Amino acid sequence: MKELGLMKAVGLMSGTSLDGVDVAELHTDGERIEGFGDSGYRSYSDHERAVLHKALGRWQGDDLGEALEIVQRAHTEALDGFEPELIGFHGQTLAHDPRARGTHQLGDGAALAEAVGAPVVWDFRSNDVQLGGEGAPLAPFFHFACAKWIKARDPLVFLNLGGVGNITWIDPSKDRAEDEAALLAFDTGPANAPINDLMRERLGRSFDKDGELARQGRVETGALELFLSETYFARVPPKSLDRDDFSLMLDLVRELENADAAATMTAMSAAAVMQGMQHCPKPPARVLVCGGGRKNPVLMHMLREALDCPVEAVETVGLDGDMLEAQAFAYLAVRVARGLPTSSPSTTGVSALVGGGIVSAPT
Numbered sequence: 001m002k003e004l005g006l007m008k009a010v011g012l013m014s015g016t017s018l019d020g021v022d023v024a025e026l027h028t029d030g031e032r033i034e035g036f037g038d039s040g041y042r043s044y045s046d047h048e049r050a051v052l053h054k055a056l057g058r059w060q061g062d063d064l065g066e067a068l069e070i071v072q073r074a075h076t077e078a079l080d081g082f083e084p085e086l087i088g089f090h091g092q093t094l095a096h097d098p099r100a101r102g103t104h105q106l107g108d109g110a111a112l113a114e115a116v117g118a119p120v121v122w123d124f125r126s127n128d129v130q131l132g133g134e135g136a137p138l139a140p141f142f143h144f145a146c147a148k149w150i151k152a153r154d155p156l157v158f159l160n161l162g163g164v165g166n167i168t169w170i171d172p173s174k175d176r177a178e179d180e181a182a183l184l185a186f187d188t189g190p191a192n193a194p195i196n197d198l199m200r201e202r203l204g205r206s207f208d209k210d211g212e213l214a215r216q217g218r219v220e221t222g223a224l225e226l227f228l229s230e231t232y233f234a235r236v237p238p239k240s241l242d243r244d245d246f247s248l249m250l251d252l253v254r255e256l257e258n259a260d261a262a263a264t265m266t267a268m269s270a271a272a273v274m275q276g277m278q279h280c281p282k283p284p285a286r287v288l289v290c291g292g293g294r295k296n297p298v299l300m301h302m303l304r305e306a307l308d309c310p311v312e313a314v315e316t317v318g319l320d321g322d323m324l325e326a327q328a329f330a331y332l333a334v335r336v337a338r339g340l341p342t343s344s345p346s347t348t349g350v351s352a353l354v355g356g357g358i359v360s361a362p363t
Contacts, residue, residue, distance in 0.1 A: 010084035011330030016163025030334035088333030133350030161293025163193035186237030189272025211298030217259030270302035
């Protein structure tokens with residue numbers, strides 16, 4: 001690639017909630033954020049979502065032809081109308097087991113580059129896992145850039161409530177994300193994914209809109225206590241999860257009425273965050289929330305009641321909570337193209353600073 005400076009990059013993200021593909025443009029040199037461009041969304045149809053849900057937990061070499069076709073088509077269509085210099089393509093995570101089988105994001109970046117006629121950076125996580133890291137979360141370097149962009153001065157936390165929850169603790173007094181003690185990041189536990197699975201299984205809905213069902217129910221404290229007894233919460237970060245690592249949540253609420261089950265699972269997601277906050281090096285001055293969970297008033301109320309600092313959607317500081325992860329992969333794509341690291345010992349537990357990703361250019 002040519003010598004890189006400020007670039008118009010576009011990131012694509014399809015999370016474990018399986019709702020659709022976010023696409024967002026970012027102007028960056030891979031270090032600072034210059035500005036934000038257009039964004040878009042391509043939702044999955046009910047059929048597409050069902051195929052992808054059935055593919056969860058499957059690995060490279062399995063028969064995933066139909067799921068791959070859906071991923072490629074959806075991401076190609078999501079890019080319609082964009083003219084990026086570089087694309088960051090995360091793919092669809094199907095399985096994540098960094099200590100054993102590795103990590104699996106379904107998607108072919110080389111084929112996407114040919115389809116849209118622009119270079120694509122993809123397979124962001126494999127290098128990190130191969131070098132002993134968790135391979136997740138990968139947005140923290142971008143969160144650090146966001147903290148600089150909003151001119152934060154005190155330690156703060158970005159909390160992503162997607163299918164899985166994760167936090168990035170940031171010391172904005174540091175110059176770079178790579179600096180020692182600048183970041184701590186890890187998965188807190190399940191967030192929206194098990195609640196979505198409950199809604200799909202019992203009511204045929206994709207999610208609990210506005211927390212309406214949870215608001216009508218009561219939290220079963222016994223089930224909540226059993227959930228919090230899981231050894232994951234005692235593990236020292238960095239640490240990461242697969243979407244289905246806490247499938248026991250559905251079993252713990254199996255005998256509950258729908259509303260009580262939704263309320264209890266929402267409380268579990270909030271409690272996982274509370275447990276995670278205990279690992280922060282210093283108490284944060286604020287928690288900025290992105291991902292679909294910030295739109296759940298019941299979940300947000302639980303967090304505000306439990307935490308000793310303001311808990312706000314990232315929109316309060318001028319960021320887009322729906323597009324932050326897509327923007328993160330635009331940012332990481334530029335870092336990969338420039339040969340800059342994308343993860344560190346404090347974000348994924350990798351043994352040293354590492355850059356991930358394959359760059360595929362159209363022929």
